[in-house]
Amino acid sequence: MLFQLGMLAAAIAIRAPAQNAAIDRFETNIRPVLVSRCYPCHSQSAPAPQGGLLLDSAQGIRRGGNSGPVLRPGDPEHSLLIRAIRRTDEKLKMPPGEPLPSEVVAEFELWIREGASLPPDPATIEKRQQPSLWSLKKPELATLPAVKGQGWVRNDIDRFILSRLEASGLGPAPEADKRTLIRRATYDLTGLPPTAQEVDQFVDDASPRAYARLIDRLLASPHYGERWGRHWLDVARYADSVNDSVNAGQRYPWSYTYRDWVIGALNEDLPYDRFVLYQLAADRVPHAEPRHLAALGFLSLGRDFPGSPAETVDDRIDAAARGFLGLTVACARCHDHKYDPIPSADYYSFYSIFSNIRQPKELPLLGKPVGLSPKQAVYQERLDHIEQVYQEYRSRRHAEMVAFFKTQMADYMVAAHDAEGLGNPEIEELVRDRQLNRHLLARWRKYLRESKEADEPVFRLWHAGAAIPAKEFATRWPATRRSVKGASLVEAAVDEKPIVSLRDLAKAYAALLEKYDRPEPFGQADADQLRAVVRGPKSPVDVPVEEFDLICSEGDNNNMRSIQVRYNAMLAQAAYDGAPPRAMAVEDLPNPLPTHVFLRGNPNNPGALAPPHFLTCLGGSEEKVFRDGSGRLELARAIIDPENPLTARVIVNRVWMEHFGFGLVRTPSDFGLRGDRPTHPELLDYLAVTFMQSGWSLKKLHRLIMTSATYRQASDDNEAGRKIDPENQLLWRMNRRRLEIESLRDSMLAVALRLDLTVGGVPFSLTAQPSVPRRSLYGFIERGSIPNLLSAFDFASPDQHAPMRYVTTVPQQALFFLNSPFVAEQSRAMVARPEFVAAPTPSEKIRYLYRWMFGREPANSEMQAGLKFVLRDAEPGDRASASPWQYGTGEFRGTGDTGRVESFTPFTVFVSDRWQGGSVLPASRSGKAVLRATGGEPGEQPDQAVIRRWVSPVSGTLDIEGTLQHAQPAVPYGDGVRGRIVSSRQGELASWWVNGSTAETKLTGIKVERGETISFVVDARLDPENDAFAWAPVIKCGERTWSAKKDFAGPPPEPLSLWARYAQVLFETNEFSFVD
């Protein structure tokens, strides 16, 4: 209790509480108003700061403006600021526009009355000075601390840890036993459990080198890259789809090449600086191997925000800044970072870098080009077809839109005139009010301006008319008309009707131009001059088809998007079906666009120019502008520069976190003022410096950490430790950890001997049943729709960069263990292992399970509990009584009462709502045949008729009812289907042919014997196209009814054997989920 209060006091003591509250008030109530209402004119980033007043820093607020100080702390009544916002002074009413609400004014008054507390100005004050933020000082090797317990020390890490422990009157925990060590190390480095043999071998190896050899072996395992790759994918917010995917069009076709690149890079121990470099700029690094282009997925696989590119860019900035640098640069989007020395201009400097990139038209092939397989050739054909549909749509609609715009020429001419001298917002309004197209108006404005400058005869009259003020037009026009000589055709047209307004003049022009709108040139100079206004490259209305996106309607956008979605879906399908892998690369825009600061984060409110350069707090400046393309390569180099104090610290901290459960800095992606300070700053620096000196080798870092005595401690509780350091910040023991969901799932597959250890490849479905036994990290990650299994177990959301995983405990996790088909499946597989089956006695079997699942022998009590569980009569399962319905394919031969179903092959796979002959259609045996609750579709061949079979559980008289239906589209094709009811004893009972028609399939008084089958057979007839049908018969026998629709179900779950239930309990234990 005492300690807790102490903690609270420490937390508060950072600032005097009263002032802290006042500053909080400033931050919550005052600053946002300043930002949104005052910064546009009174900040350093304002385009034209007004009155010498800067309100974006404490210094500026205190100094005031040209009229002197704006506030008197404690005295709102005599503060200029208050007078301005109260608007009581005729000459001084601020801010412009809507007055501040009275509540806001009251907040300002209160703030000033209470002393006008202001937070310090980190960004501005410290910009040019020695940074005070600890993480911005270069890491330095401190002298190794002296320790008393020399005997415990295995390497330098231990000195840093032990000296702190000793200073606190604590000591380290004893070394963990060998079984614990191998389990811990194997999970840490591979995410998999050690096999029983590996455990035995290690335990039996008495050599002092045994542990070092273990670490070496694990680091050399290809599964190391999988384990640590997954950690990195959290940092990189990796997913296999763009957004919430309601459809396959959102899948990234080759996202997996990035994931596999990460795995490969870690396995080959690619130096971390290169690892970072390639992910930001592999395409710009001279002489980089082409395979490294896949690394660019880091930039391309984030969320995409359609219609708001600023969000897409923000996501990249955030992932890179927090991921590599541990800085929350994204906080500086709307204003200078409130705490860290990151001015808003730095954000937009990054914005410039990350916005001036795009996806190349053709994604680069990874590996050697190969010819298209026949399957891929089909995909290509389909892709070409969709492309063609797309282009045709565009050209058709483009022509329609241009024709439409030609009916609006007068409107645009007038609008172009009215728009002169207006700012962008006003033009927006004009376009909206008059329902015009912005782009077309811009074209008209440009065209008319140029015609004026060139003094073209065609528009001379127009410009003369346009120069007359609107009110005087009617009176002054005749004189103007007389004094100006225009093109003769124009003069004639203008003189046809009386003209009293500029609009009349525009209409006269429009009517004239319409006459000269014809495909062929006239061959006369004056006529062709008019024609050139409406046709040809210079015409303002003849918009080239390339610009269609700018003139199309909302409906067009939707239509084109849906075609693109189809295209993307097909592309992804091709990729998932073996199309050669490509890198999800990016490239710089050929002409990078200059970026401005967006005031208050609003893209429509550009401020000062923000040239690309590195963060100012890390030595970047406008004098050191990046000049190579978007600046990505220079940025990457600045990030990995050994002089950069953050990069190495951030990654060694992440590695430490994954080994110990938390980092030395416990906010691993925030090394700023609001983040945590390191618990062991000298150790962090030692690791960072050693890491860089070792050539940025992650594997050497793992080795260093894992061979320390600190890492090898047991995780046992200890009262002194718990009292003095309850959060184990000092590491008086190892932290016990719960397995992440990936390791948990992989472990079950592994011990059940089902795990497929293939490294890399296209994603599989984590929700498929039966389960796909691949490692979990290869599961398809749909951003925004994470499978429940993953989200229930705290999977890192790929929406944003994830600094670390939460660990929550919710009952859905337990439900997964208790009831999921996956755990049942592994429990069955566990007790189907040959050695298990071969084990002669129940105790041998239990021992076997313990050895494989926990790497140890069962204790006597555990053995007894297990034996008690399995050595009893199994209770009868509550499995539903066997269904009388069967589903499959076969062939009907013969006629009438000699007719029989000659063959019946049951369907083997149940997919969501249907039975079919294989997980992929067409299936080898039954083709495209499927059966659903209410109908189905036969295969093409005669022996692929679909059969819904009912095995009579009774002897008696049946009535059968039903409707066989076949539908034809507007343009019919195929020849319908034939339906038959066939008894195994009595032959064909009836048959119907439906083709775009319906048949009542009613039979009464059919006598059946128990065990006799009644088959509902549907075949394709001669033409196997368009054969989907509906037929859900109902069978009645006395009071009892069997309905094809209601009774329809997938395969009944197999009951678990007693042994399998026992194995399931072992999977459920804490021991299986935790690592000591």
Added chain:
Amino acid sequence: MKLRDLFLTRREMLSRCGMGMGLVALRSTLGDTGCLLAAPVGQAVNPLAPKQPPLPAKAKRVLHLFMNGGASHVDTFDPKPSLAKFAGKPIPITLKTERRTGAAFPSPFTFRKFGQSGIEVSEIFANVGGCVDDLCIVRSMQTDIPNHEPSLMMMNCGEVRQIRPSFGSWVTYGLGSENQNLPGFIVLCPDGLPTQGNQNWRSAFLPGAYQATRIDTRETQIEKLIENIRNGFTTTAEQRRQLDLLAELNRGYQERRQNDALMEARVQSFELAYRMQMEADDAFDLSKEPEHIQKMYGEGLQARQMMIARRLLERGVRFVQVWHGAGQPWDSHDDIRANHGRLARECDQPIAALIKDLKQRGMLEDTLVIWGGEFGRTPTVELPDLGANSGMSNGRDHNPYGFTTWLAGAGLKKGIVYGATDEFGFAAVENKVHVHDLHATLLYLLGFDHEKFTYRYAGRDFRLTDVHGQVVHDLLA
């Protein structure tokens, strides 16, 4: 003990959550619920354990009826006789809409006065009209953007584009849930997902425990409603034996691993899950509703949904959001008469029944009911867009400038209309209520100061209302 294992350890509480309390206040408030002080330092706290809000609260639970697609206010709760006068003529207000709209388009439905308050409601919501004396109708709602996606995000997450936690996630984060055998935040939506899918109820940077569990209310089988709630291979009795063995094995294992709260929490979670199987069955079994109740709700999917919603609220689920259906059903660009008529027919009786039912059970007093869509619709007719819609001129476009949301229940005034749109219903002109203000008000009723109810993430303290929002005190009883 590993720090990040412990969701909401004391330390995390102190550093992350700003529940609108000073640190000391936090200590005492949570101390009451046993979340903080009762658990020794470093102990796990169940993320869904019920918590007291920092301020006195009127509402204990939330029911959000989402008319996705954007119900038209001028055809439901905001009568505009001027539209009839201007029928077929342009109105003097032009605001940017997503598509082109033309002349004034009078509602094809008639309005009449209901209840003692005499508030006018459209004939298509006659049953809800019957409850009008319990409603607090806000006719001056505003949002920012006339497109579904951003407006759905605004209404549900308080931000148009960036990924932010949903309102329901915030509420379950702040209050936990009263029933540990059911998810704390449940979304009912039949037949597929609405536009923007799971984003509408995601927890974003809040822990996944606060994300909604979405249930397809077309399903009637419990195993299809909640994943892994049941299996076909083990009897309940047998499962009990398994759990007993599990408890025994865990006990032995933990003897050598004392004081590990996370392990203990995991042991408890199995017992919870076991009980949840029964509870979930019961919660979704509508056959247990007596006939007169079933009759009151009527037939069909909406009736089914509303009954399930009540059963969940009754069982202590903190936040229930009911969507009309997949996609954006209320998005009547064409044929308001037919489409709005049909949609209202589907849900009018069930919604009215739900309000009456909550009331007769005394639950309306502390349940916060919200009805509305992501925006309203234009009072002007939508014009056929070249190449876009089906060419009819009898629908309405999106309208973010003014629309109606009604509230009912806990701590709200009854039988009142607040705010107003202009003469035609195009824009809110009187007592405007932005979605941020609505959120601020709802949080207030739940016992939170929206400016102090924050979560530290990526270096920033995030709020549901971002940097906006004012509590609308005039709505409060």
